[in-house]
Amino acid sequence: MARYGMVIDTTKCVGCMDCVVACQAENDVPVGYARDWITTTVRGEFPKLTMEIRTERCNHCENPPCVTCCPTGASHVNDLGLVKVKANRCIGCKACIASCPYGARYVHPKGYVDKCTFCDHRIRDGKDPACVSVCPTRCMYFGDLDDPRSTVAQLLRSRKWHVLLPEAGTRPRVFYLT
Amino acid sequence: MLEVTTTRHNPGIDPSLHVWGWEIPLYLFVGGMVAGMMIFAGWAMLRTARGDDTRSFFSLQMPLLAFMLLNIGMLALLLDLSHPLYVWAVYITFQPASPMSWGSWVLLAVYGILLVSALVRLPESWPWLGSRVPGLQKASAYFTGSPGRMRWLGYLNIAFGIAVGIYTGILLNTMVARPLWNTAVLPLLFLVSGMSAAAAAMHLASRVFPGRPAPRSLVGGLLAAMTQPLGPQPPEKSTVNTLIRADVALLAVELVLIALLLLSLVTSNLSQIEAAKLLLAGKYGIVFWVGVIAVGIVVPIVLQALELTHRIPHTVVPAVLVLVGGFALRWVLVNAGQASEIVSTAARF
Numbered sequence: 300m301a302r303y304g305m306v307i308d309t310t311k312c313v314g315c316m317d318c319v320v321a322c323q324a325e326n327d328v329p330v331g332y333a334r335d336w337i338t339t340t341v342r343g344e345f346p347k348l349t350m351e352i353r354t355e356r357c358n359h360c361e362n363p364p365c366v367t368c369c370p371t372g373a374s375h376v377n378d379l380g381l382v383k384v385k386a387n388r389c390i391g392c393k394a395c396i397a398s399c400p401y402g403a404r405y406v407h408p409k410g411y412v413d414k415c416t417f418c419d420h421r422i423r424d425g426k427d428p429a430c431v432s433v434c435p436t437r438c439m440y441f442g443d444l445d446d447p448r449s450t451v452a453q454l455l456r457s458r459k460w461h462v463l464l465p466e467a468g469t470r471p472r473v474f475y476l477t
Numbered sequence: 478m479l480e481v482t483t484t485r486h487n488p489g490i491d492p493s494l495h496v497w498g499w500e501i502p503l504y505l506f507v508g509g510m511v512a513g514m515m516i517f518a519g520w521a522m523l524r525t526a527r528g529d530d531t532r533s534f535f536s537l538q539m540p541l542l543a544f545m546l547l548n549i550g551m552l553a554l555l556l557d558l559s560h561p562l563y564v565w566a567v568y569i570t571f572q573p574a575s576p577m578s579w580g581s582w583v584l585l586a587v588y589g590i591l592l593v594s595a596l597v598r599l600p601e602s603w604p605w606l607g608s609r610v611p612g613l614q615k616a617s618a619y620f621t622g623s624p625g626r627m628r629w630l631g632y633l634n635i636a637f638g639i640a641v642g643i644y645t646g647i648l649l650n651t652m653v654a655r656p657l658w659n660t661a662v663l664p665l666l667f668l669v670s671g672m673s674a675a676a677a678a679m680h681l682a683s684r685v686f687p688g689r690p691a692p693r694s695l696v697g698g699l700l701a702a703m704t705q706p707l708g709p710q711p712p713e714k715s716t717v718n719t720l721i722r723a724d725v726a727l728l729a730v731e732l733v734l735i736a737l738l739l740l741s742l743v744t745s746n747l748s749q750i751e752a753a754k755l756l757l758a759g760k761y762g763i764v765f766w767v768g769v770i771a772v773g774i775v776v777p778i779v780l781q782a783l784e785l786t787h788r789i790p791h792t793v794v795p796a797v798l799v800l801v802g803g804f805a806l807r808w809v810l811v812n813a814g815q816a817s818e819i820v821s822t823a824a825r826f
Contacts, residue, residue, distance in 0.1 A: 316484060336485030344478055355485075364653035370577035371566040388566045391559030393489075393496040394577055400654035400819050402494070405487040410560035466748070467653055467819050 301443040302380055303417060304472040305431070306451045306460070307354055311438035314339060314352040318430035318439065322356075325418065325429035329408050334415040335430055351477070354430065354439065357382060357403035357415035358463065358471030365395035365404065374412070381419050386411040400467040417441075444472070494815045500557035502807040505645050506674070507550035509667055509803065513675025514543040515587070515638030518594060522631030526624040539679060540594035540634075541602070542703045547591065551584070576648040583640045590633050597621060597630075603702035605695045642668035649814065656745075657752035657810070657817035662738040669734060670803055673727035677777075677799035680720050684793045718785060724799065725781050728774050735770070752817035761813040764805055773802010 314337045322328060322335050335356035342349050363382050366374050373388035374395045384395075384404075389411035396404045396412060407413040418428035426432065431439040442449035454460075455474055462471040489496045518539050555561055568585075572578035596616045600607030607613050620626050646664030649655070692698050742753035756765050777795040784791050 319484065332487050333485050336483055338481060338483045338485075341480040342478065355483075364651065367574045368577065368648070368651045370572055370575045370581055372570050372572055373566065387563065389560050390563050390566055391561065392557070392577060393559065394575075394648070394652070396490065396496050397494060397815065398652040398654055402485070402487070402490045405490055406496070406559045411563075412559075464819050464821060466746070466822055469653065 300380060302445045302472075303359070303422065303441070304444040304451055304474065305356075305417070305428075306440040306454050306474045306476060308438040308440075308454075308458075308476040309351045309353055310476065311436045312352045312354060313436055314354075315435060317433050317435055318354045321429040321433040322415070325421075326416070328413075332405055332407070332413075334403075334413070351475075353475055355401070355403075355463065356430070356473065357417075358401055358469065358473045359415075359417055361470035361472065362468060364398040364400075364467075364469060368394040368398045370394070377419065379417075379419055379422060381417050382414075383416055383419070384412050384414060386413075400464050400469065401471075494818070495812075497557065497811055497815060499808075500553040502804065502811045504550045504553040504557070505667065505807040505811065506804045507546050507553070508641055508645060509671025509807070510674040510678055511543045511547045511550065511587070511591075511671075512638045512640075512642030512668065513672035514539045514546075514678070515591070515594075515634045515641070516672060517675055517679065518543070519631040519634030519636075519638060522594075522597075522627050522634060525621075526627040526631060528624070539675075540591045540597075541599065542678075542682065544588070544591040544595060545703055547584075547587065576644050576651055580641070580644040580648060583637060583644060587637050587641055590630075590637055593620075594630060594634060597627075599702065603698045604693050605698040639668065642671045649810075652814070654819060655752075655814050655817050656748035656819060657742070657755065657814040659749070660738055660741045662734055662741060663810075666731065666734040666738060666806075669727055669731045670806055673724055673731060673799055674803035676720050676724040676727060677796040677803075680717065680724070681793050681796040681800070683717065684791075684796070717791070721781050721785060721795075724795075725778055725785070728778050728799070732770075732774050732778075735774075747822055748818070748820045751820050752813070755813045755817055756809065761809050761816070764809045765813075768805030769802055769809060772798050773805055777802070 316337055319333055319335055319337065323333070326334060328334055335354060338353050338355050340351050340353075359380075359382050363376065366376055366382060369375070370392060371388045371390060373385045373390070375383060375385065377383045386407075386409075391406060391410050391412065393406065393412070396406070404412050404414045418426075418430075421428055421432075427441045431441045440450050440454060442451040444452055444455070446452055451474075454476060458476045460474045460476050462474055465471075483491070485491055555564065558564060567578070567581045570578070571582065596613065597620050598617070600613045600617050620630060643664035646667040649658035649663055650661065652658050692701055739753055739756070742749040742756075755761055777798045780789070780795040780798075783789045784795070
C-alpha cells in the first residue's frame with residue numbers, strides 16, 4: 300500500500316496563501332476556519348536574518364495521538380493510511396484537538412471535528428491534493444514515500460529536510476526542505 | 478531571536494488551546510468524589526459482611542447521593558460535547574486504546590452498581606417509597622441478609638470506584654501534545670483527591686443534615702435519603718473522627734503526590750519544565766498556591782488536626798475547604814494543561 304506524504308520546498312514558498320484558499324474552496328471549509336495555514340519563522344538579529352515560510356496542515360502522523368484517544372473510532376486511519384474523521388461518529392468531545400501537537404483540528408460549526416484529509420477524494424482520482432495543485436511556485440510535492448522513483452522520495456533522499464515537532468514522537472508525514 | 482507568525486486563527490485553538498471550559502473540571506471533580514464514595518461504601522459493605530455494626534457507617538447510604546452527583550457530572554459531560562446528538566456513537570463500539578471509551582463503559586457499570594448499592598438502605602432511608610414498593614424491602618433483604626452477596630457488592634464498589642477514580646487521569650495522559658498531563662502521577666492524584674473529597678462530602682452531609690427520623694413525605698423523604706448519611710440516628714462521634722482522620726491522611730498523601738508531580742515535571746524536558754512554570758506562577762499559579770495548596774490541603778489538615786486533639790470545636794469549615802480545593806485542583810490542571818504545549822527544542826541561533 301502506498302504511504303502518502305507531502306514535501307514542501309521552503310526555499311521556494313512565498314507564503315501567498317493560494318493553498319489555503321484552494322483548500323477552503325475545494326473542501327467547503329467554513330468561513331473563519333482553516334485546514335491549512337502559513338507559518339513564518341524569522342531567526343537572527345537585523346540585518347542578519349533568515350526566514351522560513353511554511354504551508355502547514357495535518358501531518359497525517361504514522362503514530363497519531365488523535366486516533367488513539369478517540370472514544371468512538373470517528374477519528375481513524377483510512378484505507379489509504381490517512382488520518383480522517385467520520386462526522387457521523389464524532390461526539391465532539393474534543394480530546395483529539397487537545398492531543399494534537401500541531402493544532403491541526405478544530406470544531407466545525409456543525410459540531411463535529413474537522414481537519415485536512417490530504418484531499419483523499421482527489422487522490423482516489425489520481426489527482427494531487429487541491430493545495431498542491433494550485434501552488435504558483437510549484438513548491439509542494441505529493442506522492443508515495445515508499446516508491447523510490449516518486450518525486451517526494453527522490454527529494455527526501457537528495458535534499459536536507461525537517462519535520463515539525465519531532466519531539467512529539469508522532470512521525471509526521473509532511474516534510475519541509477531547507 | 479526567533480519570531481513566529483501564523484495566518485491561522487481557528488476558534489478554540491488559537492492563540493492557545495481552550496476547547497474545554499468549566500464542564501470538564503466539574504465532571505472530573507464530581508466523578509472523583511463519586512469514585513471516593515464508592516470506595517468508602519465498598520469498605521463499609523465489607524465490614525458489614527464481616528458482621529460489624531452497620532449503624533456506625535456513613536457510607537452505606539452514600540450510593541444514592543453518589544448516584545445523584547454522577548448525574549450532575551454526566552450532564553456536565555453532555556454539555557461539553559459539541560456534537561451531542563451523536564453521543565450514542567460511544568456505545569456502539571469499544572476502542573481499547575482510548576481511556577475515554579473505557580471510561581464510558583465503566584460509567585455505565587457504575588450506574589448499575591450505584592443503583593443496586595442504593596437498594597441496601599433505600600426502604601428505610603426513603604420510607605415513602607419503601608412502604609409503597611414492597612419489592613424494595615425484598616431487594617434490600619437480598620443483600621443485608623447475605624454476607625456473601627454484601628461482600629461481592631463491596632468488592633464491586635471498590636474495584637469500579639478505583640476505575641472511575643483513575644481513568645480520567647489516564648485520559649489526560651494520552652494527550653501527547655500537553656506536557657503538563659504527561660505524568661503517571663496524575664491518575665493516582667485524581668484518585669486520592671477524589672477520596673478526600675468524598676470523605677469531606679460525607680462529613681458535610683452528616684453535619685448539615687443531622688440525623689433525625691426520615692420524613693414520610695415524597696420529596697422530603699428523597700432529600701433526606703440522599704443527604705442523611707446515617708438515616709435516623711445521629712452519627713457516632715467515633716465514626717466522625719474516623720472520617721476526619723481518613724481525610725487528614727488522604728490530604729497528606731495528596732500533598733506528596735502533588736510534590737511528585739511537580740518534581741517529575743521540573744526534572745524532565747524543556748516542554749515539561751515550561752508546563753511546571755504555568756502551574757507555579759501567573760494566573761494559574763495563584764489558583765494553584767491559594768486554592769489547591771493553601772485552602773484545599775494545608776488549612777484543612779491543620780484545622781482537622783486541631784479538631785482531633787480537641788483544641789478547637791468541630792465545624793464543617795475543613796470539609797467545605799476540601800471540596801473547594803478539590804474543584805480548584807481539577808480546574809487548574811485542566812486549564813493550565815490546555816495552555817501547556819510542546820516546546821520546539823531545535824537549536825536557536
